[in-house]
Amino acid sequence: MKRKALALLSGGLDSTLAVKVMLEQGIEVEALNFTSPFCTCTSKNAGCKSEAVRVAEEFGIPIKVMNKGLEYLEVVRNPKHGYGKAINPCIDCRIFLLRKAKEYMVESGADFVITGEVLGQRPMSQRRDTLRIIEQESGLEGLLLRPLSAKHFKVTIAETEGWVDRDKLLAIQGRGRKEQMELAEELDVTNYPCPAGGCMLTEVSFAPKVRDIFDHSDELQMRDFRLLKLGRHFRLGARTKLLVGRNDAENTALTTQMLPGEATVRWIEGGSPLGVVMGEVTPEILDTAGKIVLRYTRAESGAPCAVKIERGEEEEFLAITNTFSEPEIERFRV
Known part of the structure; x- marks a missing residue:
C-alpha cells in the first residue's frame, strides 16, 4: 500500500528538498502552503505562495493554499512561547501551522507530515529543545518527519513501519546551505529563488507597526495588517x-x-x-x-x-x- 505524506511547502529550498526526498522514496505527497500578511520572499514573482504553487506543479503534486487568518493574528498578539528579537512568535507559529496540518491530515488521507526544518538552522524555532516542544504541542509526536535532519532525531512511525527508508534520509544541521545546494544538484532541483524565505515579523523596524495595531484595536482586522506593507x-x-x-x-x-x-x-x-x-x-x-x-x-x-x-x-x-x-x-x- 502506497503511503502519503502531507508536506508544509513554502517554496523555499529546504521544504522543496524535503518533498523531493519523499518522492524519490515513492511516497505520495500533497503540499500545504500557508499565507499571511507578513510573508516576504526574494522571488521576482508574487511571493512565496507562487513559489510553492510552482514547485507543486513542477513535481506534479496537489497543493492546498490556506490563509492563516484572524486566529493566527491572536497567536502573534499573545504567543505562549514569546518573541524573537522583533515581534516574531516563531515557536508558536510552527505549532499553529502543524496543528492545522494535523487537522487537514484527515481530509487529505495523509499518513504523516513532513517539513523542511533543519536542526540548528534558525536560532529560535529550530533548536533541538524547541523542535521537541513544537512536535509535542502540535500533537504530531511520531507523525512528524523532518527528512533533511531525520538522523538527528528519534525514529518516527513512518520509519518504524517501513514506509520510509531511514538510510535514505539526511543528517543536515546548522545555518549553512552548502549541503542543501549539493543535494539540490544531486536531485536535479533547480530554480529555487527563495532559499531562505522570510517573515516581516522578524524585522525589528517592522515590529512597531504591528504593535501599534494591537495597542489600538478592540477587534483585529486582516485589512490593517495587509496595509502594513x-x-x-x-x-x-x-x-x-x-x-x-x-x-x-x-x-x-x-x-x-x-x-x-x-x-x-x-x-x-x-x-x-x-x-x-x-x-x-x-x-x-x-x-x-x-x-x-x-x-x-x-x-x-x-x-x-x-x-x-x-x-x-x-x-x-x-x-x-x-x-x-x-x-x-x-x-x-x-
Missing part, C-alpha cells in the same frame, strides 16, 4: 491612522482598501502623494492629515494650500497651511 504610516487618533502613498501604485492600492466613511486627502496643485485617513474621521484629524500630506509635496512652507478631501461620493476643499516641520511629523509616525 504599503505607504508611510501615521497614528492620528486612538482609532485613526493616516497612510501616505509613496508612488502611484501604492496610492491605487490604498484606495481599494478603504471602507465607507474613510477619506482621501490630496493637495490639488502640482504633484502630490495621496493620503488615506482610515478609521474615525473628524475635522481636527483631517487638518492634521492635510499638514502631513503637504510635507511630502512642493508646497511652500507656511503657505495656505487648497487640499481636496473625498469621502465616498462627497468631496470638499479645505484651506490648510503647510506648517509641519519634520520633527512635528515624527510625533505621529508609526
Whole structure:
C-alpha cells in the first residue's frame, strides 16, 4: 500500500528538498502552503505562495493554499512561547501551522507530515529543545518527519513501519546551505529563488507597526495588517491612522482598501502623494492629515494650500497651511 505524506511547502529550498526526498522514496505527497500578511520572499514573482504553487506543479503534486487568518493574528498578539528579537512568535507559529496540518491530515488521507526544518538552522524555532516542544504541542509526536535532519532525531512511525527508508534520509544541521545546494544538484532541483524565505515579523523596524495595531484595536482586522506593507504610516487618533502613498501604485492600492466613511486627502496643485485617513474621521484629524500630506509635496512652507478631501461620493476643499516641520511629523509616525 502506497503511503502519503502531507508536506508544509513554502517554496523555499529546504521544504522543496524535503518533498523531493519523499518522492524519490515513492511516497505520495500533497503540499500545504500557508499565507499571511507578513510573508516576504526574494522571488521576482508574487511571493512565496507562487513559489510553492510552482514547485507543486513542477513535481506534479496537489497543493492546498490556506490563509492563516484572524486566529493566527491572536497567536502573534499573545504567543505562549514569546518573541524573537522583533515581534516574531516563531515557536508558536510552527505549532499553529502543524496543528492545522494535523487537522487537514484527515481530509487529505495523509499518513504523516513532513517539513523542511533543519536542526540548528534558525536560532529560535529550530533548536533541538524547541523542535521537541513544537512536535509535542502540535500533537504530531511520531507523525512528524523532518527528512533533511531525520538522523538527528528519534525514529518516527513512518520509519518504524517501513514506509520510509531511514538510510535514505539526511543528517543536515546548522545555518549553512552548502549541503542543501549539493543535494539540490544531486536531485536535479533547480530554480529555487527563495532559499531562505522570510517573515516581516522578524524585522525589528517592522515590529512597531504591528504593535501599534494591537495597542489600538478592540477587534483585529486582516485589512490593517495587509496595509502594513504599503505607504508611510501615521497614528492620528486612538482609532485613526493616516497612510501616505509613496508612488502611484501604492496610492491605487490604498484606495481599494478603504471602507465607507474613510477619506482621501490630496493637495490639488502640482504633484502630490495621496493620503488615506482610515478609521474615525473628524475635522481636527483631517487638518492634521492635510499638514502631513503637504510635507511630502512642493508646497511652500507656511503657505495656505487648497487640499481636496473625498469621502465616498462627497468631496470638499479645505484651506490648510503647510506648517509641519519634520520633527512635528515624527510625533505621529508609526
